[in-house]
Amino acid sequence: MANSRRHAPGEDGLRAVDLVTDHLEKPSLDDRTYRVIRLPNQIEVLLVHDPQTDKASAAMDVNVGNFSDEDDMPGMAHAVEHLLFMGTKKYPTENDYSQYLAAHSGSGNAWTASTSTNYHFELSAKPSNDEEPTAANPSPLLGALDRFAQFFVEPLFLESALDRELQAVDSENKKNLQSDQWRLHQLEKALANPKHPYYHFSTGNLETLKTLPESRGINIRDKFIEFYEKHYSANLMKLCVLGREPLDVLESWVSEYFSVIKNKALKPGRWEGEVPWGKDQLGVQCFAKPVMDSRELDLSFPFLDEDLLFETLPGRYLSHLIGHEGPGSVMAYIKSMGWANGLTAGAYPICPGTPGVFGCQIRLTKEGLKNYKDVVKAVFQYIALLREAGPKQWIFDEQKGMADVDFKFKQKSQASRFTSRVTNEMQQPLPREWLLSGLRVFRKYDAKLIKQALDCLRPDNFRMSVVSQEFPGKWEHKEKWYGTEYTVQPISQDFMEEIKKAAATSAKDRIPKLYLPHKNQFIPTKLEVEKKEVKEPALAPRIVRNDELVRTWYKKDDTFWVPKANLIVSCKSPIVYAKAANAVKARLFTDLVKDALEEYSYDAELAGLQYSVSLDSRGLFIEVSGYNDKLAVLLEQVLITVRDLEIREDRFAIIKERLTRGYRNWELQQPWTQIGDVTGWLISEHDYVVEELEAELPTITADDVRLFRKELLSQMHVELYVHGNLYKEDSLKLTDMLESTLKPRVLPRAQWPIQRSLIFPPGSNYIWKKTLKDAANVNHCIEYWLYVGDKADRQIRAKTLLLNQVMHEPSFDQLRTKEQLGYIVYSGIRPGATTYGIRFIIQSEKTAPFLETRIEGFLESMVKIIDSMSETEFENHKRSLIVKRLETPKNLDQETSKHWNQIHSEYYDFESAQQDAAHIKALTKAELLEFYNHYVHPSSPHRAKLAVYFIAQAKSDVSTKQISELVSTLGLSSDASAQAATDLQARLSAAGHDMDKEIEGLRQYLLHELKVSEDKIEAATEAWKKLHKDKIEANGVVKDADPPSSNGTTPQIIEDVRNFKAGLAATGGARPAKDLSEYEELDSKL
């Protein structure tokens, strides 16, 4: 704890570094070593030596965020975050950093919050010779730290990147515009005290960051540099570096690269003068209209500032009780009344110096919406109950006990998630010894503080909102940034009187169903782990039972040594997917099971035991996971519920209504999240899309589900996996419990369902079009998919994986960074059940056929990138990919899912990573090129393509064709024209339908960016006015260019899915990579 002076070697001899501490409280299984130091410029650094990690990582948290934005330029902090990546004095090439990371199996990201901006990356932890890294033989971390540090030393804020990155910010904002989460959060902020920075619009858009400031004559680049200069200071930075190198090596690197960051000795932000909600903002109710068909009731109370209360955490005590879902809780009561589908409660901070908030959100049913006042009163009655009962030490002890166990057995998470999170937490005033344990363990019971916290939950100290599409039916205002419709008004006097009465109830006039929870029976008491030294952890589980009815896979944990286990059961039956109506009945059934188990399983969940019941095309899944001590108890209850559940009409109606909305809301989601399902449906032999399921739902009754359950459970084949801190006998006992509870008949082997994908012959060229349901959405989307072949073919796999590795960074750089087609630009591998393919997804204001031409343009250029790649670069890519493939699971859950994926896919290919690595290693550049020219190059007659087009209904944007015509009036070179077309399209779209704004945007751009002469500007303006008129006259319908075809095939629009599928052959089903008898370890005694 004492600060001693240390010395670390630097380039200029010796440089002083303070040791803050090297004794961090850590989980009992944690094999990392930690050291906290402070550099002479006051950057605090957490160094982490992890001898096992595959990935090295670093993160920097800067104590400034959107709360420091200037009032008239919202989004500044966020824009600076985007711009910081783009070139530094030492490494001036824009994508140098991302290229370096990509070449070493890595990636980076950043985020901006209210008082923090956080930058982080991770990459391969070992040097290219695969030996342990040392100072003399460093891992790629060294080069990454050098590049990373430069962001904070001398960033360039490149003029050339400025517009593009602001487009990226704008696109990010557009992506959020239809998201209720963003909309409602911003509404809450917009209704806060305008003098408090909570009121800010945090993301920013092109208008706030460019158009408006420039119209006021502001040079925005200067403004961003000014923000950086004013707020980025070494003493506000927290750094974490994690690697395989010894701590002393990490320390010397950090000292060398980060000590030069300027310390401006700035004061950390504190906001004390104003509160987010003053008298005027309390005692009000807000009614807001969501995009999705959802209903929510939201109560928030200004709360304590818990910044310094990390030892006592009174907010957690209250959220445990108010958020409880077991018997006696608010949730159990309002659910029994048919009013609610869910409830969450908790305290969260706003910023240092400002009181936090205690919030309670309730998802309402239709009935609940009608009775929302009674729901509010029930919450206040429960608060009265808590006040009357007073703080209870045993409740705190139970919470503390569980938190201690969880921390003790906490397993590692992804390297960059760890560094990003810990640097953010380092901004809190925690003792440095508690950086890892700080908010995860409870330390002191403080009844007085709990009472103080409870005193914040008063009728005169709260505000509420009701979110619903139908109630009250009319909304008076529109929120400025997202356009959310709302009304806000004081809570009526009558209603307030009722609330006050509820908050003052005593035991005799309280709802009898409200009481404190009982002691939790699920808290694990046996936490022993038998640790047996093993030479090499086993790659595959074993089969311990295999007969007509059941196949049980089992592996005793030999790596993580936690007192936990996972059990996954797959009950296979062909009837689940025989028709869409069955899939819906099965879904309703699993929803009803979960609904019935809610109260019972809540205690288990608190005690670290989870379960789930879900579906796929071959049957029903049951999963139970967590501390193994009481796992069997929970499994038994789940199985009994599956077997005996009484399907009540009232619950059925609520669940059915919820599912109806679920399907409808699914189609209102962001286009890019929907598109994968449609492609999946088109490439598999047998699948359903949401429209098909939605069409079946109205006619299904509770009786249908009762009958279906009976049929489903009567006959099946069961395959399960037991993994963790359990013995072989335990796995057999759990299997017996399954068998004796469900008592199914054998499903003969010949009837086990088989999954097949479709085969796309050479030259296939298909297009599927769909108009999106959300009338207000302006984003189109494309999934462009190229069929490659059999998923089990080792050569195909290796080549596809390597191509994806080589193509990933260039495709993002071209389509997202350079062309700014949209915020969502993604390329990757898209497997079917039995096939492999490569896909691109782009969500954009630009139309799908245009996006397709851009993807094809990129694919044409890609061949040159591969061709001109040096052997060293090519070998680096191979190495990088092999490292990724051989990455080991970080915790028990990850290993379980890795194995389960192999069991569930029926390939049982437990060595697939090793096999892939060996096949990748052998590949030559010539082979990759040949593969590319055959399967991917747009001019190849052999390639097989499917493109899914999602068409947005709202056309606030302009077509590519119109833009091209406009650009042709400017007489630019072809390169400049392409750039101008991209820029203008985004600019004009940002102006919406407003003609004056469009013209203004156009003039500004031509004048400042392209430096076009006045007469040409006049001509272009006239041309635009005419086009604008045409657009209006055409009633918003803009014709697109035809989709491209450069290999001589004609695109076929899929009109009839049955005909389309009937025209294609299907693959064989999945086959085990090895004979399953090789895994058998059956008990000879039985």
Ligand SMILES: [Zn+2]
């Ligand atoms: Zn961003």
